[in-house]
Amino acid sequence: MNDSILVINCGSSSLKFAILANAGQETLVEGIADRLGTDESNITFKFEGTKNTLTLEDGSHKNAVTHIKEWLNERPSIEQTLVGIGHRVVHGGETFGTSVLINQEVLDGIKECAQFAPLHNPAHAKGIEVAFELFPGLPQAAVFDTAFHQTLAPEQYLYPIPMHFYREHHFRKYGFHGTSYRYISQRLAQIVPGSDQQGVLVAHLGNGASTCAINKGQSSDTSMGITPLEGLMMGTRSGSLDPSLLSFISQAENISADAALDILNKKSGLLGVSEISNDCRTLEDAMMSGDQRAKLALDMFAARTAKHLASVATTLDSIDHLVFTGGIGENSGYLRQSICDHLKALNIRIDSNKNEQAPRGETLNIHSENSGTDVWIIPTNEELMIALDTISLIKH
Numbered sequence: 001m002n003d004s005i006l007v008i009n010c011g012s013s014s015l016k017f018a019i020l021a022n023a024g025q026e027t028l029v030e031g032i033a034d035r036l037g038t039d040e041s042n043i044t045f046k047f048e049g050t051k052n053t054l055t056l057e058d059g060s061h062k063n064a065v066t067h068i069k070e071w072l073n074e075r076p077s078i079e080q081t082l083v084g085i086g087h088r089v090v091h092g093g094e095t096f097g098t099s100v101l102i103n104q105e106v107l108d109g110i111k112e113c114a115q116f117a118p119l120h121n122p123a124h125a126k127g128i129e130v131a132f133e134l135f136p137g138l139p140q141a142a143v144f145d146t147a148f149h150q151t152l153a154p155e156q157y158l159y160p161i162p163m164h165f166y167r168e169h170h171f172r173k174y175g176f177h178g179t180s181y182r183y184i185s186q187r188l189a190q191i192v193p194g195s196d197q198q199g200v201l202v203a204h205l206g207n208g209a210s211t212c213a214i215n216k217g218q219s220s221d222t223s224m225g226i227t228p229l230e231g232l233m234m235g236t237r238s239g240s241l242d243p244s245l246l247s248f249i250s251q252a253e254n255i256s257a258d259a260a261l262d263i264l265n266k267k268s269g270l271l272g273v274s275e276i277s278n279d280c281r282t283l284e285d286a287m288m289s290g291d292q293r294a295k296l297a298l299d300m301f302a303a304r305t306a307k308h309l310a311s312v313a314t315t316l317d318s319i320d321h322l323v324f325t326g327g328i329g330e331n332s333g334y335l336r337q338s339i340c341d342h343l344k345a346l347n348i349r350i351d352s353n354k355n356e357q358a359p360r361g362e363t364l365n366i367h368s369e370n371s372g373t374d375v376w377i378i379p380t381n382e383e384l385m386i387a388l389d390t391i392s393l394i395k396h
Protein backbone atom coordinates (compact mmCIF):
# COMPACT_ATOMS: atom_id res chain seq x y z
CA MET A 1 0.00 0.00 0.00
CA ASN A 2 1.41 3.43 -0.90
CA ASP A 3 0.55 7.02 -1.87
CA SER A 4 -2.80 7.22 -0.07
CA ILE A 5 -4.96 10.28 -0.55
CA LEU A 6 -7.71 11.43 1.76
CA VAL A 7 -10.54 12.75 -0.44
CA ILE A 8 -12.90 15.19 1.25
CA ASN A 9 -16.23 16.47 -0.07
CA CYS A 10 -17.35 19.00 2.49
CA GLY A 11 -20.95 20.25 2.28
CA SER A 12 -22.80 22.64 4.57
CA SER A 13 -24.34 19.85 6.66
CA SER A 14 -22.35 16.78 5.60
CA LEU A 15 -18.78 15.72 4.97
CA LYS A 16 -18.11 12.75 2.71
CA PHE A 17 -14.65 11.23 2.75
CA ALA A 18 -12.62 8.35 1.36
CA ILE A 19 -9.02 7.20 1.53
CA LEU A 20 -7.72 5.85 -1.77
CA ALA A 21 -4.42 3.97 -1.95
CA ASN A 22 -2.14 2.74 -4.73
CA ALA A 23 -2.66 5.59 -7.19
CA GLY A 24 -6.37 5.62 -6.41
CA GLN A 25 -6.86 1.95 -7.32
CA GLU A 26 -7.92 0.80 -3.86
CA THR A 27 -10.53 2.42 -1.61
CA LEU A 28 -9.37 1.64 1.94
CA VAL A 29 -12.13 3.38 3.84
CA GLU A 30 -15.04 5.63 3.01
CA GLY A 31 -17.71 7.33 5.00
CA ILE A 32 -19.86 10.31 5.76
CA ALA A 33 -20.38 12.72 8.63
CA ASP A 34 -24.06 13.65 8.52
CA ARG A 35 -26.35 16.28 10.00
CA LEU A 36 -23.45 18.55 10.83
CA GLY A 37 -24.52 21.66 12.69
CA THR A 38 -27.24 19.79 14.62
CA ASP A 39 -27.02 17.84 17.89
CA GLU A 40 -27.88 14.62 16.06
CA SER A 41 -24.72 14.51 13.97
CA ASN A 42 -22.80 11.31 13.47
CA ILE A 43 -19.97 9.89 11.41
CA THR A 44 -19.95 6.53 9.64
CA PHE A 45 -16.82 4.61 8.59
CA LYS A 46 -17.13 1.82 6.03
CA PHE A 47 -14.00 -0.29 6.41
CA GLU A 48 -13.24 -3.91 5.50
CA GLY A 49 -16.91 -4.63 4.73
CA THR A 50 -18.33 -3.28 7.99
CA LYS A 51 -20.06 -0.01 8.81
CA ASN A 52 -19.38 1.70 12.10
CA THR A 53 -21.34 4.81 13.16
CA LEU A 54 -20.23 7.11 15.97
CA THR A 55 -22.03 10.10 17.48
CA LEU A 56 -20.25 13.43 17.04
CA GLU A 57 -19.87 15.39 20.25
CA ASP A 58 -20.50 18.88 18.86
CA GLY A 59 -21.55 18.35 15.23
CA SER A 60 -18.85 20.66 13.85
CA HIS A 61 -16.85 20.06 10.67
CA LYS A 62 -13.72 20.15 12.83
CA ASN A 63 -15.10 17.40 15.05
CA ALA A 64 -15.77 15.27 11.96
CA VAL A 65 -12.20 15.68 10.62
CA THR A 66 -10.83 15.06 14.15
CA HIS A 67 -12.61 11.69 14.14
CA ILE A 68 -11.06 10.83 10.77
CA LYS A 69 -7.64 11.76 12.19
CA GLU A 70 -8.22 9.64 15.31
CA TRP A 71 -9.35 6.73 13.15
CA LEU A 72 -6.07 7.07 11.23
CA ASN A 73 -4.04 7.36 14.45
CA GLU A 74 -5.36 3.93 15.43
CA ARG A 75 -4.20 2.52 12.09
CA PRO A 76 -0.58 3.70 11.64
CA SER A 77 -0.04 1.35 8.69
CA ILE A 78 -2.60 3.42 6.75
CA GLU A 79 -1.72 6.79 8.26
CA GLN A 80 1.94 6.43 7.24
CA THR A 81 0.97 6.06 3.59
CA LEU A 82 -1.03 9.31 3.51
CA VAL A 83 0.68 11.76 1.15
CA GLY A 84 -2.03 14.37 0.58
CA ILE A 85 -5.61 15.53 0.83
CA GLY A 86 -7.85 16.26 -2.17
CA HIS A 87 -10.90 18.48 -1.75
CA ARG A 88 -13.91 18.61 -4.05
CA VAL A 89 -14.83 22.26 -4.61
CA VAL A 90 -18.09 23.08 -6.40
CA HIS A 91 -17.32 26.53 -7.82
CA GLY A 92 -14.00 27.72 -9.19
CA GLY A 93 -15.47 30.62 -11.20
CA GLU A 94 -13.19 31.89 -13.96
CA THR A 95 -10.25 31.77 -11.55
CA PHE A 96 -9.63 28.02 -11.62
CA GLY A 97 -9.44 26.15 -14.95
CA THR A 98 -7.54 23.20 -13.46
CA SER A 99 -6.97 21.51 -10.12
CA VAL A 100 -4.42 23.30 -7.90
CA LEU A 101 -2.40 22.82 -4.74
CA ILE A 102 -3.96 24.94 -2.02
CA ASN A 103 -2.16 27.93 -0.51
CA GLN A 104 -3.61 31.06 1.10
CA GLU A 105 -4.21 32.69 -2.31
CA VAL A 106 -6.17 29.66 -3.53
CA LEU A 107 -8.19 29.57 -0.32
CA ASP A 108 -9.04 33.25 -0.77
CA GLY A 109 -10.03 32.53 -4.41
CA ILE A 110 -12.37 29.73 -3.29
CA LYS A 111 -14.00 32.10 -0.81
CA GLU A 112 -14.40 34.75 -3.53
CA CYS A 113 -16.22 32.26 -5.78
CA ALA A 114 -18.80 31.77 -2.99
CA GLN A 115 -21.07 34.43 -4.53
CA PHE A 116 -22.34 31.79 -7.00
CA ALA A 117 -22.24 28.81 -4.57
CA PRO A 118 -23.18 30.38 -1.23
CA LEU A 119 -23.93 27.04 0.45
CA HIS A 120 -21.05 25.02 -0.95
CA ASN A 121 -17.90 27.15 -1.23
CA PRO A 122 -17.88 28.45 2.38
CA ALA A 123 -18.26 24.83 3.55
CA HIS A 124 -15.35 23.73 1.32
CA ALA A 125 -13.21 26.58 2.70
CA LYS A 126 -14.04 25.50 6.23
CA GLY A 127 -13.12 21.88 5.43
CA ILE A 128 -9.79 23.01 3.96
CA GLU A 129 -8.94 25.19 6.97
CA VAL A 130 -9.79 22.39 9.41
CA ALA A 131 -7.73 19.89 7.40
CA PHE A 132 -4.70 22.23 7.41
CA GLU A 133 -5.05 22.58 11.16
CA LEU A 134 -5.37 18.86 11.87
CA PHE A 135 -2.98 17.54 9.21
CA PRO A 136 -0.19 20.15 9.28
CA GLY A 137 2.44 19.68 6.61
CA LEU A 138 0.26 17.47 4.37
CA PRO A 139 -0.20 19.00 0.88
CA GLN A 140 -3.79 19.67 -0.12
CA ALA A 141 -5.33 20.08 -3.55
CA ALA A 142 -8.62 21.59 -4.73
CA VAL A 143 -10.50 19.93 -7.61
CA PHE A 144 -13.27 22.09 -9.06
CA ASP A 145 -16.63 20.94 -10.51
CA THR A 146 -16.56 23.90 -12.88
CA ALA A 147 -12.96 23.61 -14.13
CA PHE A 148 -13.54 21.13 -16.99
CA HIS A 149 -16.01 23.55 -18.61
CA GLN A 150 -13.60 26.47 -18.78
CA THR A 151 -12.91 25.39 -22.39
CA LEU A 152 -16.39 26.51 -23.57
CA ALA A 153 -16.36 29.16 -26.30
CA PRO A 154 -17.85 32.60 -25.45
CA GLU A 155 -20.89 31.96 -27.67
CA GLN A 156 -21.71 28.99 -25.42
CA TYR A 157 -20.90 30.42 -21.99
CA LEU A 158 -22.28 33.97 -22.36
CA TYR A 159 -25.92 34.73 -21.58
CA PRO A 160 -27.68 37.02 -24.08
CA ILE A 161 -28.15 39.80 -21.49
CA PRO A 162 -26.43 43.21 -21.35
CA MET A 163 -22.69 42.56 -21.50
CA HIS A 164 -21.87 44.69 -18.48
CA PHE A 165 -23.31 41.92 -16.27
CA TYR A 166 -20.54 39.67 -17.51
CA ARG A 167 -17.85 42.36 -17.46
CA GLU A 168 -18.65 43.62 -13.98
CA HIS A 169 -20.16 40.61 -12.24
CA HIS A 170 -18.92 37.52 -14.16
CA PHE A 171 -22.53 36.37 -14.79
CA ARG A 172 -22.06 33.53 -17.30
CA LYS A 173 -22.54 29.78 -17.68
CA TYR A 174 -20.02 27.82 -15.59
CA GLY A 175 -21.39 24.27 -15.67
CA PHE A 176 -20.89 21.56 -13.04
CA HIS A 177 -20.18 17.80 -12.71
CA GLY A 178 -16.89 18.60 -14.48
CA THR A 179 -14.87 16.10 -12.44
CA SER A 180 -17.27 13.35 -13.45
CA TYR A 181 -17.16 14.37 -17.13
CA ARG A 182 -13.37 14.46 -17.11
CA TYR A 183 -13.29 10.97 -15.57
CA ILE A 184 -15.77 9.64 -18.16
CA SER A 185 -13.78 11.16 -21.03
CA GLN A 186 -10.54 9.55 -19.81
CA ARG A 187 -12.20 6.21 -19.00
CA LEU A 188 -13.81 6.06 -22.45
CA ALA A 189 -10.42 6.77 -24.02
CA GLN A 190 -9.03 3.73 -22.14
CA ILE A 191 -11.83 1.53 -23.47
CA VAL A 192 -11.93 3.03 -26.97
CA PRO A 193 -8.49 4.44 -27.86
CA GLY A 194 -8.95 7.50 -30.07
CA SER A 195 -12.30 8.52 -28.54
CA ASP A 196 -10.51 11.56 -27.12
CA GLN A 197 -10.32 12.77 -30.74
CA GLN A 198 -14.04 12.21 -31.33
CA GLY A 199 -17.39 13.72 -30.30
CA VAL A 200 -18.83 12.42 -27.04
CA LEU A 201 -22.16 13.17 -25.34
CA VAL A 202 -22.47 12.41 -21.64
CA ALA A 203 -25.60 12.38 -19.48
CA HIS A 204 -24.65 12.56 -15.81
CA LEU A 205 -28.00 11.65 -14.25
CA GLY A 206 -28.20 11.60 -10.48
CA ASN A 207 -30.19 13.61 -7.99
CA GLY A 208 -28.43 16.52 -9.68
CA ALA A 209 -28.34 15.98 -13.44
CA SER A 210 -26.69 17.56 -16.45
CA THR A 211 -25.47 16.85 -19.96
CA CYS A 212 -22.11 17.62 -21.55
CA ALA A 213 -20.67 17.58 -25.05
CA ILE A 214 -16.99 16.67 -25.16
CA ASN A 215 -15.21 17.55 -28.38
CA LYS A 216 -11.76 15.97 -28.76
CA GLY A 217 -11.42 15.58 -24.97
CA GLN A 218 -12.58 19.10 -24.10
CA SER A 219 -15.95 20.26 -22.82
CA SER A 220 -17.67 22.23 -25.60
CA ASP A 221 -21.08 22.74 -23.97
CA THR A 222 -22.97 21.68 -20.88
CA SER A 223 -26.52 22.11 -19.64
CA MET A 224 -25.98 23.62 -16.17
CA GLY A 225 -25.37 27.35 -15.93
CA ILE A 226 -24.20 29.97 -13.49
CA THR A 227 -25.68 27.64 -10.84
CA PRO A 228 -26.77 23.98 -11.10
CA LEU A 229 -30.42 25.05 -11.58
CA GLU A 230 -30.20 25.40 -15.38
CA GLY A 231 -30.71 22.54 -17.82
CA LEU A 232 -32.38 19.22 -17.09
CA MET A 233 -35.26 18.56 -14.78
CA MET A 234 -33.66 16.97 -11.68
CA GLY A 235 -34.62 15.34 -8.37
CA THR A 236 -35.89 18.57 -6.81
CA ARG A 237 -34.73 21.23 -9.34
CA SER A 238 -36.94 22.43 -12.16
CA GLY A 239 -34.10 22.91 -14.63
CA SER A 240 -34.56 25.49 -17.43
CA LEU A 241 -37.88 27.28 -17.75
CA ASP A 242 -39.24 30.68 -18.71
CA PRO A 243 -37.66 33.04 -16.13
CA SER A 244 -40.95 34.98 -15.99
CA LEU A 245 -42.25 32.09 -13.87
CA LEU A 246 -40.10 33.32 -11.00
CA SER A 247 -42.12 36.51 -10.85
CA PHE A 248 -45.46 34.70 -11.41
CA ILE A 249 -44.73 32.22 -8.60
CA SER A 250 -43.71 34.91 -6.15
CA GLN A 251 -46.86 36.92 -6.96
CA ALA A 252 -49.15 33.86 -6.78
CA GLU A 253 -47.75 32.77 -3.41
CA ASN A 254 -47.01 36.27 -2.12
CA ILE A 255 -43.38 35.35 -1.44
CA SER A 256 -40.00 36.92 -2.24
CA ALA A 257 -38.06 36.13 -5.41
CA ASP A 258 -35.54 34.18 -3.27
CA ALA A 259 -38.35 32.08 -1.78
CA ALA A 260 -39.70 31.41 -5.29
CA LEU A 261 -36.19 30.39 -6.37
CA ASP A 262 -36.10 28.02 -3.43
CA ILE A 263 -39.22 26.32 -4.82
CA LEU A 264 -37.46 25.88 -8.18
CA ASN A 265 -34.37 24.43 -6.44
CA LYS A 266 -35.88 22.29 -3.71
CA LYS A 267 -39.53 21.47 -4.43
CA SER A 268 -39.67 21.03 -8.20
CA GLY A 269 -38.31 18.44 -10.62
CA LEU A 270 -39.27 14.77 -10.08
CA LEU A 271 -40.55 15.65 -6.60
CA GLY A 272 -42.72 18.57 -7.71
CA VAL A 273 -44.31 16.78 -10.66
CA SER A 274 -44.83 13.37 -9.04
CA GLU A 275 -45.85 14.79 -5.64
CA ILE A 276 -44.35 11.55 -4.32
CA SER A 277 -40.56 11.66 -4.20
CA ASN A 278 -37.37 13.03 -5.75
CA ASP A 279 -35.95 9.52 -5.84
CA CYS A 280 -35.96 7.72 -9.19
CA ARG A 281 -36.15 4.24 -7.66
CA THR A 282 -39.20 5.15 -5.57
CA LEU A 283 -40.86 6.62 -8.65
CA GLU A 284 -40.11 3.57 -10.79
CA ASP A 285 -41.67 1.36 -8.10
CA ALA A 286 -44.73 3.65 -7.95
CA MET A 287 -45.02 3.61 -11.76
CA MET A 288 -44.89 -0.20 -11.77
CA SER A 289 -47.81 -0.18 -9.34
CA GLY A 290 -49.76 1.98 -11.78
CA ASP A 291 -49.14 5.49 -10.41
CA GLN A 292 -49.60 7.89 -13.35
CA ARG A 293 -48.00 10.87 -11.57
CA ALA A 294 -44.76 8.92 -11.15
CA LYS A 295 -44.86 7.91 -14.82
CA LEU A 296 -45.45 11.49 -15.93
CA ALA A 297 -42.50 12.74 -13.82
CA LEU A 298 -40.17 10.07 -15.25
CA ASP A 299 -41.35 10.66 -18.81
CA MET A 300 -40.82 14.40 -18.45
CA PHE A 301 -37.33 13.71 -17.07
CA ALA A 302 -36.53 11.54 -20.10
CA ALA A 303 -37.90 14.06 -22.62
CA ARG A 304 -35.93 16.92 -21.09
CA THR A 305 -32.73 14.92 -20.83
CA ALA A 306 -32.99 14.03 -24.53
CA LYS A 307 -33.64 17.69 -25.39
CA HIS A 308 -30.52 18.83 -23.51
CA LEU A 309 -28.41 16.08 -25.06
CA ALA A 310 -29.50 17.22 -28.52
CA SER A 311 -28.87 20.82 -27.53
CA VAL A 312 -25.25 20.37 -26.39
CA ALA A 313 -24.63 18.10 -29.40
CA THR A 314 -24.76 21.20 -31.62
CA THR A 315 -21.15 21.88 -30.57
CA LEU A 316 -19.89 18.54 -31.96
CA ASP A 317 -18.85 17.59 -35.50
CA SER A 318 -20.19 14.07 -34.96
CA ILE A 319 -21.83 12.14 -32.13
CA ASP A 320 -19.57 9.11 -31.88
CA HIS A 321 -20.43 8.11 -28.32
CA LEU A 322 -23.23 8.68 -25.82
CA VAL A 323 -22.42 7.78 -22.21
CA PHE A 324 -24.89 7.36 -19.32
CA THR A 325 -23.51 7.83 -15.82
CA GLY A 326 -24.62 8.86 -12.28
CA GLY A 327 -27.04 6.94 -10.03
CA ILE A 328 -29.91 7.15 -12.54
CA GLY A 329 -27.82 6.91 -15.72
CA GLU A 330 -26.03 3.82 -14.43
CA ASN A 331 -29.10 2.06 -13.03
CA SER A 332 -32.35 3.07 -14.68
CA GLY A 333 -32.95 0.96 -17.79
CA TYR A 334 -36.39 2.55 -18.15
CA LEU A 335 -35.00 6.08 -18.41
CA ARG A 336 -32.07 5.11 -20.68
CA GLN A 337 -34.51 3.47 -23.09
CA SER A 338 -36.93 6.35 -22.96
CA ILE A 339 -34.19 8.98 -23.46
CA CYS A 340 -32.77 7.09 -26.46
CA ASP A 341 -36.29 6.67 -27.93
CA HIS A 342 -36.43 10.48 -28.07
CA LEU A 343 -33.09 10.58 -29.91
CA LYS A 344 -34.01 8.41 -32.92
CA ALA A 345 -33.76 11.45 -35.20
CA LEU A 346 -30.04 11.59 -34.26
CA ASN A 347 -29.76 7.90 -35.22
CA ILE A 348 -29.10 6.86 -31.61
CA ARG A 349 -30.54 3.41 -30.90
CA ILE A 350 -30.04 0.99 -28.06
CA ASP A 351 -30.42 -2.76 -27.78
CA SER A 352 -33.34 -3.26 -25.38
CA ASN A 353 -32.06 -6.60 -24.07
CA LYS A 354 -28.55 -5.32 -23.35
CA ASN A 355 -30.04 -2.22 -21.73
CA GLU A 356 -32.44 -4.12 -19.48
CA GLN A 357 -29.95 -6.77 -18.46
CA ALA A 358 -27.04 -4.40 -17.76
CA PRO A 359 -25.30 -5.63 -14.58
CA ARG A 360 -25.03 -3.00 -11.87
CA GLY A 361 -21.72 -1.15 -11.57
CA GLU A 362 -20.22 -2.37 -14.84
CA THR A 363 -18.99 -0.58 -17.93
CA LEU A 364 -20.99 -1.81 -20.90
CA ASN A 365 -22.00 -0.84 -24.42
CA ILE A 366 -25.74 -1.06 -25.06
CA HIS A 367 -26.18 0.26 -28.61
CA SER A 368 -27.91 -1.79 -31.27
CA GLU A 369 -26.12 -2.77 -34.48
CA ASN A 370 -27.91 -0.12 -36.53
CA SER A 371 -27.07 2.76 -34.17
CA GLY A 372 -24.99 5.61 -35.60
CA THR A 373 -23.62 6.29 -32.13
CA ASP A 374 -22.03 3.92 -29.63
CA VAL A 375 -24.03 4.05 -26.40
CA TRP A 376 -22.35 3.25 -23.07
CA ILE A 377 -23.03 2.85 -19.40
CA ILE A 378 -19.90 3.91 -17.50
CA PRO A 379 -19.93 4.20 -13.69
CA THR A 380 -18.42 7.53 -12.72
CA ASN A 381 -15.66 7.87 -10.10
CA GLU A 382 -15.12 11.44 -8.97
CA GLU A 383 -13.12 10.36 -5.89
CA LEU A 384 -10.57 8.60 -8.10
CA MET A 385 -10.20 11.70 -10.27
CA ILE A 386 -9.64 13.87 -7.17
CA ALA A 387 -7.07 11.42 -5.78
CA LEU A 388 -5.20 11.23 -9.12
CA ASP A 389 -5.14 15.02 -9.50
CA THR A 390 -3.83 15.38 -5.94
CA ILE A 391 -1.06 12.82 -6.49
CA SER A 392 -0.02 14.39 -9.77
CA LEU A 393 0.09 17.91 -8.25
CA ILE A 394 2.15 16.67 -5.30
CA LYS A 395 4.66 14.91 -7.55
CA HIS A 396 5.26 17.79 -9.95
Ligand code: AMP
Binds near residue numbers: 207279
Ligand atom coordinates in the same frame (compact mmCIF):
# COMPACT_ATOMS: atom_id res chain seq x y z
P1 AMP B 1 -26.65 10.07 -7.40
O1 AMP B 1 -27.06 11.48 -7.07
O2 AMP B 1 -25.72 9.95 -8.56
O3 AMP B 1 -26.19 9.29 -6.20
O4 AMP B 1 -27.99 9.30 -7.89
C1 AMP B 1 -29.13 9.21 -7.06
C2 AMP B 1 -30.32 8.78 -7.93
O5 AMP B 1 -30.04 7.51 -8.54
C3 AMP B 1 -31.61 8.62 -7.12
O6 AMP B 1 -32.70 9.23 -7.81
C4 AMP B 1 -31.79 7.11 -7.10
O7 AMP B 1 -33.14 6.72 -7.00
C5 AMP B 1 -31.20 6.73 -8.44
N1 AMP B 1 -30.93 5.28 -8.48
C6 AMP B 1 -30.00 4.59 -7.77
N2 AMP B 1 -30.12 3.25 -8.01
C7 AMP B 1 -31.16 3.10 -8.89
C8 AMP B 1 -31.79 1.98 -9.50
N3 AMP B 1 -31.37 0.74 -9.29
N4 AMP B 1 -32.81 2.23 -10.36
C9 AMP B 1 -33.24 3.48 -10.60
N5 AMP B 1 -32.69 4.58 -10.03
C10 AMP B 1 -31.68 4.39 -9.18
